[in-house]
Amino acid sequence: xxxxxxxxxxxxxxxxxEVFAADRVRIGYSSISGAYTPIWVAHxxxxxxxxxxxxxxxLIPSGTQLAQVTVAGEIDIGSLNGSSAIAAALQGADLKIxxxxxxxxxxxxxxxxxxxxxEQLKGKKIGVTRFGSAPDIxxxxxxxxxxxxxxxxxxxxxxxxxxTVAGGLQGGSxxxxxxxxxxxxxxxKAGFKELINITDMDFAFPNPALVAVGSIIRSKPDVxxxxxxxxxxxxxxxxxxxxxxxxxxxxxxxxxxxAVLKKAYEFYMSKVLEKAPYINMVGVQNVLDDLVxxxxxxxxxxPEQFVDMHFxxxxxxxxxxxxxxx
Numbered sequence: 001x002x003x004x005x006x007x008x009x010x011x012x013x014x015x016x017x018e019v020f021a022a023d024r025v026r027i028g029y030s031s032i033s034g035a036y037t038p039i040w041v042a043h044x045x046x047x048x049x050x051x052x053x054x055x056x057x058x059l060i061p062s063g064t065q066l067a068q069v070t071v072a073g074e075i076d077i078g079s080l081n082g083s084s085a086i087a088a089a090l091q092g093a094d095l096k097i098x099x100x101x102x103x104x105x106x107x108x109x110x111x112x113x114x115x116x117x118x119e120q121l122k123g124k125k126i127g128v129t130r131f132g133s134a135p136d137i138x139x140x141x142x143x144x145x146x147x148x149x150x151x152x153x154x155x156x157x158x159x160x161x162x163x164t165v166a167g168g169l170q171g172g173s174x175x176x177x178x179x180x181x182x183x184x185x186x187x188x189k190a191g192f193k194e195l196i197n198i199t200d201m202d203f204a205f206p207n208p209a210l211v212a213v214g215s216i217i218r219s220k221p222d223v224x225x226x227x228x229x230x231x232x233x234x235x236x237x238x239x240x241x242x243x244x245x246x247x248x249x250x251x252x253x254x255x256x257x258x259a260v261l262k263k264a265y266e267f268y269m270s271k272v273l274e275k276a277p278y279i280n281m282v283g284v285q286n287v288l289d290d291l292v293x294x295x296x297x298x299x300x301x302x303p304e305q306f307v308d309m310h311f312x313x314x315x316x317x318x319x320x321x322x323x324x325x326x
Contacts, residue, residue, distance in 0.1 A: 031063075040251070047237075081133060085306070095212075097308070128156055199272075205283045
């Protein structure tokens with residue numbers, strides 16, 4: 001009996017050792033959007049745990065705020081629009097992009113049914129999540145393509161959350177709103193009209209980007225490598241297991257309409273989500289071109305300053321991508 005107790009005690013100590021050996025990684029994401037599906041799926045499928053990581057996934061609904069808390073060390077890896085990350089780096093933060101979930105803006109401008117043309121947006125109120133956010137940057141880009149000055153011809157209003165933008169449309173406090181799937185499809189189902197499809201403009205942009213501070217990159221490269229492995233498995237699972245992915249999307253977006261979820265899933269898998277978190281440097285340059293208006297240091301900056309390709313290279317050499325995508 002004593003020997004059995006000793007054996008059991010040894011087993012429990014070993015198990016405890018394994019638990020305590022797991023490296024904690026705090027993963028922040030900045031919006032309730034299908035663009036963050038790989039994080040949700042990787043978490044729900046236990047891929048981070050399988051890589052020996054104790055993962056905490058945390059919603060911080062502002063790219064600017066998420067960049068700040070990542071720089072402050074409160075988040076280990078952030079997933080946010082590349083503009084907020086690069087703006088922080090231009091202002092002295094030691095922050096690098098280590099990968100992207102998508103490489104273009106994925107939004108649409110939806111309006112009330114009585115608005116028939118872009119010209120009719122003049123004088124109207126358009127909702128975005130926050131100023132400087134990806135929805136804000138993308139709609140400004142799109143409006144300029146139609147010779148609409150977003151600062152003079154209409155009023156952009158920040159409402160905080162994608163769901164609040166949808167609510168503003170339904171409640172009548174705004175005439176238009178910038179949304180992404182699955183919210184976009186819920187708004188469409190409610191009777192609102194897509195006036196500008198920004199996604200189809202193929203505006204290259206790191207959206208969202210995966211970022212980490214230099215101190216984490218230097219001190220915990222193995223943690224980031226394991227994160228990337230789990231993340232890529234999440235991307236693959238999202239692409240190949242619709243039923244599982246629907247559940248994750250419903251859980252985090254709070255949207256349970258099966259038709260809306262299916263449409264959002266098909267949209268992201270066919271138009272947006274990469275097979276691996278590759279970085280399109282054209283998108284990084286587009287961020288700099290946009291930031292020149294507000295951050296003078298962006299004028300002479302080079303895209304390579306803001307990117308660390310080391311972890312993508314390790315991922316490629318490790319053979320996981322070949323294993324997953326035979």
